[in-house]
Amino acid sequence: MTDQQNPFSSMPEPPAAPDPSQAFDSAQCQGQAAQQPYGAGQGAYDPYQSQPQQPYQATYEQPQVSYQQVYAQPVAAAAPAQLYPMTDTDRNLRLVAFIFCVLSLVGSCWLIIPLAWMIPMSVISWGIYKGTKANTVAFGVCTLIFCSLVAGILLLCSNKDR
Numbered sequence: 002m003t004d005q006q007n008p009f010s011s012m013p014e015p016p017a018a019p020d021p022s023q024a025f026d027s028a029q030c031q032g033q034a035a036q037q038p039y040g041a042g043q044g045a046y047d048p049y050q051s052q053p054q055q056p057y058q059a060t061y062e063q064p065q066v067s068y069q070q071v072y073a074q075p076v077a078a079a080a081p082a083q084l085y086p087m088t089d090t091d092r093n094l095r096l097v098a099f100i101f102c103v104l105s106l107v108g109s110c111w112l113i114i115p116l117a118w119m120i121p122m123s124v125i126s127w128g129i130y131k132g133t134k135a136n137t138v139a140f141g142v143c144t145l146i147f148c149s150l151v152a153g154i155l156l157l158c159s160n161k162d163r
Contacts, residue, residue, distance in 0.1 A: 085132045085162040094159040095130040101152035102126045135162040
């Protein structure tokens with residue numbers, strides 16, 4: 002390549018790298034005596050001074066876990082004890098009553114105000130089926146009037162808990 006074709010040929014050479022054996026002192030460069038920051042050398046905390054780091058200590062111990070505990074089947078939470086025992090016939094009657102409550106709830110979902118009492122009555126009907134709520138005559142009559150005619154009759158035919 003000729004000098005006319007190389008655009009970098011007219012550039013000056015970069016300065017030589019400083020000699021690493023010579024230490025650079027900014028105080029000498031400015032013609033002043035080197036000053037230490039306030040409190041330096043008096044045992045005060047210097048954030049720029051590197052603190053000695055602690056070597057890695059291999060004192061971490063892994064907990065001893067047996068494989069039987071890790072891979073054992075999870076224990077299900079204890080189901081609440083049935084407060085109100087029932088026969089199979091009562092269980093079937095109450096399940097069908099709950100299904101009719103849900104069907105009437107779905108059938109009247111476009112009516113906003115009746116949902117205010119039909120949703121809680123359906124939830125209580127589920128509790129009666131599960132045995133956590135008592136089957137009473139009053140609830141059977143209210144179900145008959147406000148929720149579902151068939152569900153109310155089934156709850157009235159089922160054995161009463163109170």
